[in-house]
Amino acid sequence: MxxxxxxxxxxxxxxxxxxxxxxxxxxxxxxxxxxxxxxxxxxxxxxxxxxxxxxxxxxxxxxxxxxxxxxxxxxxxxxxxxxxxxxxxxxxxxxxxxxxxxxxRPALVSAQANARIVVLRSGARDHVAVETRCVAIGGAELRLAGLPFAAAGQTFGFDLFLDPREPAVSGELLVERRDADGFVRATLSRITAHDRSRLVHWAAEHSTRRVA
CATH class of the missing domain: 2.40.10 (Thrombin, subunit H)
Structure with a gap:
């Protein structure tokens, strides 16, 4: 450990x-x-x-x-x-x-969200950046709305805006599946320790579950 x-x-x-x-x-x-x-x-x-x-x-x-x-x-x-x-x-x-x-652990720290996120398909020259909403933020994965073209196994670069006064959290995500409610569930396949720390801190602050 x-x-x-x-x-x-x-x-x-x-x-x-x-x-x-x-x-x-x-x-x-x-x-x-x-x-x-x-x-x-x-x-x-x-x-x-x-x-x-x-x-x-x-x-x-x-x-x-x-x-x-x-x-x-x-x-x-x-x-x-x-x-x-x-x-x-x-x-x-x-x-x-x-x-x-x-x-x-980071994978178990998550919270509902309504944050702006911009994604771009990795390695696809004809793909354009798409702005959508991130509806859940965690230390290991994100849930996204409005990506009808996303399929399991695809990777996307992303810029996630937690606070308009701060730089975006950037990295790469891997699409795992589309849930029954239509939202895309994706794991964080590439992200700096600093940006992961920002996600975990944000999720912990906004989670309704507190540890006494």
Missing amino acids: DTLHGPTLTDVVTIVVPQREQLQARVHDTASTWIDLLLLSAPRTSWAQITRMQVSVQFAGAQGLCRIMGHLAHRPQDAHLRVVGYGTGETLRFEHRGHIQLLR
């Missing part, structure tokens, strides 16, 4: 407070035994309670959806501060022992 890696700088992660709440945070700094997290949402759990509890940090990337267990505390440089309340915009230290648990 490949070595699992923790979240990297600027990654958006989820702090899971068991049976209470889930908080969004951005990675501000990292070391081998801790991660500094900038809170993007305001906690409902009091500081006294949350520092006595074991919490987890969930994060997504090319390796799939992962979790690491630990505790929240102040950073050493903030230890002298008197805490009256805490919330959005504050940076907390997540202390852990480095054990990363894989919750779902």
Whole structure:
């Protein structure tokens, strides 16, 4: 099994407070035994309670959806501060022992979508680029609408637009089959680790299934 890696700088992660709440945070700094997290949402759990509890940090990337267990505390440089309340915009230290648990492999991370995608048949000189919709996005496959000409075994280059403000996710897909509802199911046959990480992260953020 490949070595699992923790979240990297600027990654958006989820702090899971068991049976209470889930908080969004951005990675501000990292070391081998801790991660500094900038809170993007305001906690409902009091500081006294949350520092006595074991919490987890969930994060997504090319390796799939992962979790690491630990505790929240102040950073050493903030230890002298008197805490009256805490919330959005504050940076907390997540202390852990480095054990990363894989919750779902990329193939098992997926979510419904309605994203713009442009596809072009690989190796076909007379084929033109077609714009259609991607109705499901996962770490290993996509489901596409509006490709009546696509057949099992064909490959297509693609540009998938998850966010109009960001570059497209690009790669190559292999058509596996056409489902009973008419949508084309295709596996990702060529994609960079960075772009696969973007797909897994997007799918994890938009999935209705959460891991507690």
